[in-house]
Amino acid sequence: MREVIRAKNSGFCFGVERAVHESFGFINSDGRIVTLGPLIHNTDVTKKLTEKGINEISIDEIPSLSEQDTVIIRTHGVSMEVYDELKARKVEIIDLTCPFVINIQKKVRKYHGEGYKIVILGDENHPEVIGINGYCENSAYITKTGNLDIPLKGKVCVVAQTTEKQANWIKLINNIAGTSKEFIAFNTICKATEDRQKSAEELSREVDAMIVIGGKSSSNTTKLYEICKRNCDLTFHIENAKDLEAIKEKIKYAVKVGITAGASTPEWIIKEAMENL
Amino acid sequence: MREVIRAKNSGFCFGVERAVHESFGFINSDGRIVTLGPLIHNTDVTKKLTEKGINEISIDEIPSLSEQDTVIIRTHGVSMEVYDELKARKVEIIDLTCPFVINIQKKVRKYHGEGYKIVILGDENHPEVIGINGYCENSAYITKTGNLDIPLKGKVCVVAQTTEKQANWIKLINNIAGTSKEFIAFNTICKATEDRQKSAEELSREVDAMIVIGGKSSSNTTKLYEICKRNCDLTFHIENAKDLEAIKEKIKYAVKVGITAGASTPEWIIKEAMENL
Structure with a gap:
């Protein structure tokens, strides 16, 4: 009898899970349903959305929307300007901004209003930071x-x-402490990635084989693979259940098999792999 | 003709200057005038206060005060508890707490009230920190x-x-950044000491001789002496004008003479020395 154990924190984080889950539930019989940018960076998901008639548009295409249309705001959120633009078009807005990101937006708005200079640790070209x-x-x-x-x-x-x-x-706080007489710091780094790695690390110590699911080009999945491989020789990186065929022979004597998945791996792919094992 | 130049920032800081200046102005014909602890750590000053009838009492002696008495709170400030105790005795309170310290007390009260854990960088036995x-x-x-x-x-x-x-x-901010998700930091370190050293450093480069006035055991005065000595060979540390006699011969050819003074050196001692030169 084989035991298949899933790592406690694996796959989608809370915000992405909610956004994907809810997006598939929407119906608009009067107009279009669109997402502003890809909902998540996983082609399995965006392909399924397209099949449901939910397509992606860019911010530049907002003027083409009409009152009958529905717009999904993804987890990264958008700026107030974009939000106001959507409101001006009178479209239905489905705001799936991650609650943790909304929290950051609120803090920034509040302290900017109180005369604080805002500093963001992040990538200036990332939609979350732009928002x-x-x-x-x-x-x-x-x-x-x-x-x-x-x-x-x-x-x-x-x-x-x-x-x-x-x-x-x-490093940033250190630099600010050296120049600024008064500052307030909100460490808004989300623990999801750290927790996922920790769970994978722990599980990989207990099992005979470890399966890591996620895109081959996904950097956070590759990182999970490396962590598990250190503890468990029989660690394999697969993209979906189909890839299991190639490794079945190698893990045939494994009684306890662990599973983890990267941040952009949807539930159905994880479950399909678990059933297959 | 000799030119005597005083360093821009020397002697008392703003808060101490104000406290000493005002203390000498008080008269109470009905009762006692006391300071809670020594007004400043300079015996010249406290001796003069005693001559004026202004004596030092400890916090434990507050119950001995009567309605006719006047109590001077020194620059370090006191806790709310002590303040309330004084109010309960109905004495006249002269609050000479340094405005910069009052600012710290206000911040601490406000953020404590808002549920923040207060952290103080300082000496737990120092009256300012206790306050x-x-x-x-x-x-x-x-x-x-x-x-x-x-x-x-x-x-x-x-x-x-x-x-x-x-x-x-x-160092402290660095440690807090590693553990706390949300913190507000007020760098309430006063620039007075730094400014005093900078002024002394600059002046000592321009003059033929440099006189540093302050207690022989005063660490901040000794530090001033060391800074000046690096730039000017003819640097001397004196306690008051009387000490000038001993070095008169050594600086007789000095045309430009600089003067600086430690944080606990009162104005009259500085002025007496300047006139003597």
Whole structure:
């Protein structure tokens, strides 16, 4: 008898799970349903959405929308400007911004209003950061590395893109502490990635074989694979249940098999693989 | 013709200057005038106050005060508890708490009220820190070094004793950034000491001789002497004008003479020395 154990934190984080789950539930018989940008970076998911008639548009295409249309805002959120543009088009807005991102947007709006200079640790080209910056009239100082090329005087409010690295956060705070007399820091880095890695690490110590599911080009999945491989020789990286065929022979004596999955791997792919095992 | 130039920032800081100046102006014909602890750590000053009938009492002696008495609160401030005790005695209160310290007390009271854990960088036995801690029901976590021996969870508000070192501030912030998800930091270290050293450093480069006035055991005066000595061979540390006799011969050819003074050196001692030169 084989035992298949799934890592406690694996696959979608809370925000992505909610967004994908809800998106498939929407029906609009009067107009179009569109997402602003891809809902998530997983072609299995976006293909299924397209089959359901939910297509992706860019922000530039908002003027083409009509009152009958429905617009899904993905987990990254959008700036206030974009939100207002959607409202002006009188479309139905389905806001699936991750609650953790909404929290950042609210903090930024509040402290910008109180005269604080906003600093964001993150990638200036990432939609989440672009959206957050929109809550302080695009006035934020944005740094990816935590380095500052200008000294920040006056009151400063610091936040982070949810997927940033803790080490860069510490570096940024260190730099700000050296120049700013008053600052408030919200460490808004989401624990999901860290928790996922921790669960995979623990599980991989207990099992005979370990299966890591996720896109071959997904960096967070590759990282999971590396962590598990250190503890368990029989660790394999697959994209979906079909890939199990190729490794069945190798794990035939494994009694306890562990499963984990990257952040962009939907539930149905994980479940299909588990049943197959 | 000799030119005597005084360093821009020398002697008392703003808060001490005000406290000493005002203390000498008070008259109470109906009762006693007392200070809670020595007004400043300079015996010249406290001796003069005693001559004027202004004596020092400890906090434990507050119950001995009557309605006719006047109590001077020195620059370090006192806790809310002590303040309330004085009010209960119905004495006249002369509050000479440094405005920069009042600012710290207000921040601590506000953020403690909003549920923040208060952290103070400072010496737990220093009256300024004891006073500040009284504004958060003595619940502050106090560290002198910037090290934390417990991780701080939840919302944290960090302040510093006015005379703390910047390096320890950076260390403390670094430690807090590693454990706390949300914190507000007020760098309340006062620039007075730094400014005094900078002014002395600059002046000592321009003059033929440099006179540093302050107690022989005063560490900040000794530091001023060391800084000046690096730039000017003819640098001398004196306690008051009388000490000038001994060095007169040595500086007889000095055309430009600079003067600076430690934080506990009163104006009259500085002026007497300047006139003597």
